[in-house]
Amino acid sequence: MIKGDLFRSINEAIVAGDKGAAVALATEAVRSGVDLLEVIEKGYVPGLQKVGELWEQGDYFLPELISSAEAMKAAMGVLEPALDRNKIETWTGGKVVIGTVEGDIHDIGKNLVASMLQAGGFEVFDLGADVKLERFVEKAEAVGAGIICLSALLTTTMTNQRRLIGLLRDKGLRDKYKVLVGGAPASRKWADEIGADGYAENAVAAVKLARTMIGQG
Amino acid sequence: MTLPLLALVKTRTVLLDGAMGTELMARGLAQGTAPEAWNVERPDVVKEIHREYFAAGADVVSTNSFGGSALKLAGHGLGDRTYELNLAAARLAREIAPAGRYVAGSMGPTGKFLKPQGEFTEEDFAAAYAEQARGLADGGADVLLIETQYDLREALTAVRGARSASSLPVFVTMTFNSFPRGFFTLMGDTVVRSAAELEKEGVGAVGANCTLNSEQMVGCVRALREATALPIIAQANAGQPVIGPDGRVGYSQGLEDYVRFVPEIVRSGAGFVGGCCGTNPAFIRAMARKLREESS
Numbered sequence: 001m002i003k004g005d006l007f008r009s010i011n012e013a014i015v016a017g018d019k020g021a022a023v024a025l026a027t028e029a030v031r032s033g034v035d036l037l038e039v040i041e042k043g044y045v046p047g048l049q050k051v052g053e054l055w056e057q058g059d060y061f062l063p064e065l066i067s068s069a070e071a072m073k074a075a076m077g078v079l080e081p082a083l084d085r086n087k088i089e090t091w092t093g094g095k096v097v098i099g100t101v102e103g104d105i106h107d108i109g110k111n112l113v114a115s116m117l118q119a120g121g122f123e124v125f126d127l128g129a130d131v132k133l134e135r136f137v138e139k140a141e142a143v144g145a146g147i148i149c150l151s152a153l154l155t156t157t158m159t160n161q162r163r164l165i166g167l168l169r170d171k172g173l174r175d176k177y178k179v180l181v182g183g184a185p186a187s188r189k190w191a192d193e194i195g196a197d198g199y200a201e202n203a204v205a206a207v208k209l210a211r212t213m214i215g216q217g
Numbered sequence: 218m219t220l221p222l223l224a225l226v227k228t229r230t231v232l233l234d235g236a237m238g239t240e241l242m243a244r245g246l247a248q249g250t251a252p253e254a255w256n257v258e259r260p261d262v263v264k265e266i267h268r269e270y271f272a273a274g275a276d277v278v279s280t281n282s283f284g285g286s287a288l289k290l291a292g293h294g295l296g297d298r299t300y301e302l303n304l305a306a307a308r309l310a311r312e313i314a315p316a317g318r319y320v321a322g323s324m325g326p327t328g329k330f331l332k333p334q335g336e337f338t339e340e341d342f343a344a345a346y347a348e349q350a351r352g353l354a355d356g357g358a359d360v361l362l363i364e365t366q367y368d369l370r371e372a373l374t375a376v377r378g379a380r381s382a383s384s385l386p387v388f389v390t391m392t393f394n395s396f397p398r399g400f401f402t403l404m405g406d407t408v409v410r411s412a413a414e415l416e417k418e419g420v421g422a423v424g425a426n427c428t429l430n431s432e433q434m435v436g437c438v439r440a441l442r443e444a445t446a447l448p449i450i451a452q453a454n455a456g457q458p459v460i461g462p463d464g465r466v467g468y469s470q471g472l473e474d475y476v477r478f479v480p481e482i483v484r485s486g487a488g489f490v491g492g493c494c495g496t497n498p499a500f501i502r503a504m505a506r507k508l509r510e511e512s513s
Contacts, residue, residue: 155466
């Protein structure tokens, strides 16, 4: 398959959320010896971007978004072992620790953001829901994360997003991490007010924001 | 004898209640505590809230069991107390309901996904809802209100679960987002498809709640009216949560602005109206006044 066709097919497989095709095309790319970073950047990433656009304009919904993210992740599972080390670093966005803050068991939005971040090239450490604030810091320290993402669905638990920033400050670690907040009651204004580094309204915006944070936006 | 709710709604607009969770928190429910636990631990507080809604003019109060499905309670380690907590929820409301008023057994979403997006089967969901429905029915609920559903498949499964455990009428509200192309759930279910499938499943009433503010709800009720002949339920949010200058959380749509759209919601076809997030007994009192003005 010539390169342009390969990229187009990959693009279509991701937009269709076709995991089988996305993996088969990744396997073919590895076998054919084309530049795999180019395959990711010109085939897979634009596909995922297209999915994000379709979602933001209300043509795609959660099932489509999840299918495409799953297809993307499966394909990356084939491509990444074959990429050489420095090219992996070019592609990956670094490490992200994510979770729903303590007192809050809602995780649909958080799971979606985690999934999209992973599909978007980040190494994601998902701590789950109702996560003690100390756990975020411990995990971020342990894995050497650059970004901490905090989700909250309740107006009563979103205040824990503010508390985490205070906790980082108390530990003298505030400047070490980019703290991003999300969830139904959060807003840009809220993020500014509590001194977070950013707010994203949805999972697609979260990936863009995280890219910006690491200087790849 | 009290008229069944579905008969009452043929004669006039029926007023539901408003938010429960925020009322509990205002009375000291701690972060991370399952609100349903208070049906047993602080029953007087729960009863006081129901009493306030009835006093405000609500014909129907919803039990404190929104997160009371076995799957949701399991997230708090209370899965094995599903029947007990739901039984208590319905009993509390029943005990203080004045003659001629009603109790709706609230059943919110599991917060989980069915396969392939999640790990659960329809049988798992149906069982989780059935256990809840059994408690609510035994506790004396008049109807089961399956609320705030973002996935039509889950809603249909919930209806089947409720049916397997009880012969009470089942009402369903879905939560829709407003898009340029119309109203859709998180999973992409349209108003038309939701209404049609739920009607086929034999529910007594369908509607929309949460997410939309009262102005947006007008359009959603219109869309529902075109889609079904069933009685329609509308319970809008008071806008979006916002942080006030004092750092406290409020909602973007004030009481006056919220109730301004109530007559239009009714005229658009809603037979059951009430509130959702950001509303309280004062909103319901103001809605009762609007409804009286409308009918006089």
